[in-house]
Amino acid sequence: MPFEKIAFVATDVSEAQDALAELSQRYGNHPVDEADVIVALGGDGLMLQTMHKYMDRRIPIYGMNRGSVGFLMNEYRDNDLMERLSKAQTTVLHPLRMKARCVDGTETEALALNEVSLLRETFQAAKISISIDGRVRMEELICDGVLVATPAGSTAYNLSAQGPIIPIDAELLALTPISAFRPRRWRGALLPHKAEVTFTVREAAKRPVAAVADHTEVRNVETVTVSEETSIDLLMMFDEGHTLDERILAEQFIH
Structure with missing residues (x-):
């Protein structure tokens, strides 16, 4: 689709500010309320912040x-932006x-x-009970933490914690322990995207745990x-042949 007003x-x-000045002069820079597309100049952190903000x-x-x-970003070029936008493919994500x-x-x-990750706050390991759709699946996980990742987030913290990479259209969530002590060999689980996961912190006062949703941290959780919030659609655009699902697939063959 053609885009006329870019924010x-x-x-x-400095690299991002120089690009901002160059592109604004060439294509104009409209307020977000008037624009039909946002072009974010920076890294993955900026992309996440921009999606949260808007x-x-x-x-x-x-x-x-x-x-x-720049895993979530396209290659930077300043000379063919309108054509790239018109040909870009859109990926719909749910937070x-x-x-x-x-x-x-x-x-x-x-x-x-x-x-969303749970992380121990002190030197003591966390003790966490895990329920899926109201049914207790693990009475006690002793660990540094545990997380639930979206397909888009499966190549981020989840991958560093040895969690699985999930194709973007797989309709799955990754449940991944962080440095599990008991059960020592539990590597996590793949869940249907409609699953509701409930973590209950055992001995919460003695073994404090923080919960983190992207940039929001809550301490001393119980x-x-x-x-998944299916009522919210997040629209990310990628160049042809370099879509997010292609990048996630390719990431599985990196060694």
């Missing part, structure tokens, strides 16, 4: 790498919704595009529920 966003690093707009976001890793209740009774909700 550019960029990180503060989550309620349902506006497509096209990233160009002016950062370091995870985290509902956390703390030891003191306070409750917090947050959305995550990559993963229970955390994670489920």
